Amino acid sequence: VEGGTLLPEARAAIWYSTNVKFSNVKILAPKAFRRAKNVTLTDVEFTDAAETLWGCSYVKMVNVHAVGNYFGMNSTDIAATNLTIDGNYCFDGAKNITLRNCVLNSKDSFWNCDNVTVYDTVIRGEYLGWNSRNLTFVNCTIDSLQGLCYIDGLKLVNCRLADTNLCFEYCSNIDADITGNIVSVKNPLSGKIVADRYGEIILDDNDVDHTKTQLIVR
Numbered sequence: 761v762e763g764g765t766l767l768p769e770a771r772a773a774i775w776y777s778t779n780v781k782f783s784n785v786k787i788l789a790p791k792a793f794r795r796a797k798n799v800t801l802t803d804v805e806f807t808d809a810a811e812t813l814w815g816c817s818y819v820k821m822v823n824v825h826a827v828g829n830y831f832g833m834n835s836t837d838i839a840a841t842n843l844t845i846d847g848n849y850c851f852d853g854a855k856n857i858t859l860r861n862c863v864l865n866s867k868d869s870f871w872n873c874d875n876v877t878v879y880d881t882v883i884r885g886e887y888l889g890w891n892s893r894n895l896t897f898v899n900c901t902i903d904s905l906q907g908l909c910y911i912d913g914l915k916l917v918n919c920r921l922a923d924t925n926l927c928f929e930y931c932s933n934i935d936a937d938i939t940g941n942i943v944s945v946k947n948p949l950s951g952k953i954v955a956d957r958y959g960e961i962i963l964d965d966n967d968v969d970h971t972k973t974q975l976i977v978r
Contacts, residue, residue, distance in 0.1 A: 761785055766792065768808070790828060806831075809847060845869075848885065851876075870895065889914075914951070921955075926962070928953065934973070948973045 761782045766773055770789040774780060774796055783802040790810040793799060799819045806812060809828030813819065813835055821840040831845055832838065834853040841860045848867040851857060855874040859881055867885040870876055873892040880899045888907035889895050895908075896915040903922045908914060909929040916936040921927065925943040928934060934951025944960040945953065950972040957977065963970045 809845075909946075925959075930968075945975065952976065954978055 763784045766785065766787045766789050768788045772791040772794070773789060774792055775794045777796045779798045780793070780796050781800045782804050786805045786807070788807050790808045791812060792806065793813045793816055795815045797817045799816055801821045801824050803823045806826040806828065809826035809831050811830050811833070812826065812828060813832045816835040817837050819835060819838045821843050823842045824840065825844045826847065828847040830849045830852065831847055832851040832854055836855045838854060838857045840862060843859060843862040846865045849871070850864060850866045850869045851873060852868070853872045857873065857876045859878045861879070862881040864881065864883045865885060868887050868890070869883065869885055870889045870892055873889070873895065875894045876892065877896045878898070878900055882901045884903045886905040886907070888902065888904040890910045892911050894913040895911055897919050898917040899919065901920045901922055902924055904924045906926040906929070907924050908927045909931060911931045913933045914931050914936065916938060918937060918939055920940050921938055921942050923943060926946045927942065927944070928948040929946045930949055932949040932951065934948055934953060936951070936953040938953070938955035940955070941957040941959060942955045944962060945958060946962040947965045947968050949968060952974040954976045955978065958975065961975060
């Protein structure tokens with residue numbers, strides 16, 4: 761499909777399909793893509809992206825803007841450049857994700873995920889990345905209440921944690937290089953965290969061996 765509009769009545773339009781390409785399309789309907797394979801979206805705007813792109817595989821997105829909750833749930837093998845999401849709970853339960861130059865205004869993004877790599881992206885929203893494995897953020901700016909907790913295998917390279925507090929709680933295998941200040945760190949399980957400053961370090965769980973985590977001031 762090249763050009764045009766899917767009206768609100770076109771809800772649940774593209775399901776169980778293979779080799780799908782949409783370019784320069786405006787989609788006004790929710791639940792637009794589910795259980796589809798080999799999906800390419802270029803210059804696409806979702807004005808109501810609620811429950812869109814569920815259970816899909818091998819998805820490529822370039823210049824996509826999505827407004828709505830639960831975008832990309834349980835999808836696999838996703839590559840996106842210049843993706844903007846305004847909606848909560850994006851990519852819940854998804855696997856094998858690579859994002860570049862994106863903006864995520866999303867509470868609870870990347871929950872229950874495996875193998876996520878994010879470059880040069882701005883993420884705003886509470887509780888980022890909980891209950892996930894193998895999350896990597898490179899040159900990202902993250903603003904998250906109690907973000908980056910309950911993760912096994914967390915890597916941050918040259919990232920800023922703007923107003924991100926109570927982070928790294930019960931995270932294991934951390935390798936974090938933070939530019940600037942961390943508001944607060946709480947009970948990490950293992951790894952190394954480097955930052956310019958720490959506002960507060962909370963180590964109040966006596967069941968955690970705090971010697972397994974290095975907290976370094978650059």
